[in-house]
Amino acid sequence: MPTTLEPVTIPSPVITKKPESDDDLDPGYLVICWNDPVNLMVYVTHVFQVVFGWEWKKAEKKMMEVHNLGKSLLTRESLEKAEFYVHQLQKYNLHATMERDSK
């Protein structure tokens, strides 16, 4: 079996108001999932659970954001982690990209 099958659980990103280190000064990278007319809603929810280790309720809320608003910001990460998540989501053929957080 491919090694990437197992659900990957990571702690939710902690965004502190006051920067404490140089890393926090980096604007970071946003992992975004975009709506498309082909992926089944129940499948998108499932993939969010597998990739981020989220509870069903949170995964479904994010899926509904994608569905209703056209996109959802899934997480804010370092460059490397954002790339990892985008790769995971695209492996499942979700329409996901990473964008630089300009804030």
Add this chain to the structure above:
Amino acid sequence: MKLIRADHDHFQFKLSRGEMIRLLHVLKLYPLVPATHHRLSKGRKIPNREENQQLLEEALKAQRQENRKHLESMLSEPQRFVKCDAVYHASFTRAEIEWLLQVLNDVRVGSWIALGSPEQREEAIKRLNEQNRPHVIAMDVAGYFEGYFLDTISGELKPGEDPFLPAVLSEAVEFPNPELADAEGMVAVGGDLSIERLLAAYEKGIFPWTVNPITWWSPDPRGIIELDDFHVSESLAKVIRKKPFEVTIDKAFQQVMQGCAIPGPKRRGTWITQEFIEAYTKLHKQGHAHSVECWQEKKLVGGVYGVAIGGLFAGESMFHLVDNASKVALHHLVQHLQKHKFLLFDIQMVTPATEPLGAKSIPRSEYLKRLSVAVVKRCLF
């Protein structure tokens, strides 16, 4: 397909032969999504964007190659799919189902891309032809199994329960309740176009629309023409009075079907494949399907055909090579049905061609009620 056993990590399914064929068919299509389909970023502010994009594509490509190898080895395992009487038993672990979901969704998304990434599935259905039909079918079949596997691993589906999804027909001639159709009106997949099955379908308000595999539909709302409310416009009345055509009944059934099968700019015709022509010609020979023809100088210039069961006439399609030929054929058909006291004239869906003639949409529930009365009435066509 039925889930017959489930513990935390192992699931056993029962599949009909038709389901096995369809599952293996879509799995063998993998991979379909081109590695270049996904973009790492929409913006331009990513460091080494092009290089990272290339790395992403390479990673996805390598992974698909690995998946393909794994899939081939899974499909060749003798114990994976075990034939048991007329059905197959298939066993998967939870991790394997997770992985199969990825594979099936690749086929679904890849088929969608091949269809030109339509905003709605109906767009592809509307212009269904020999080229795009396999993609529509692969998309639907992959989606069917995805839904089933997702319901299984989420625990929503308990062993022995049937999913709320279009059923895949087995060799037995029986149809699910048409009210269980999906949002687009698809009731079931598979089966055959035998006389027995076709009649059973029409009696339940279901009709086939595609072959390979055969899909069965019961749209909501349903298009009908009220037999006592057929609109004859002044211009059509004028044409009818002039008697420009010789009109006949059941003189050239197959020719009418062939006429309807030729695609036209304003006519959906391409769904009538050779399989449909052969199946309905058999129905006609047994007295269940009929045609009305319009002739000019001994040449067939228009016609309409459909299936008659009791007091139901299910209009299938019509065509014209000369202006008004299909309208005049339809007018004669309606008169014929009125004369023989038919109760229900089904036209499946209201189209721009039938709307001015009095076609209207009614809820499926109302159609099914009227159908149940019509089919038991004794009427001779």
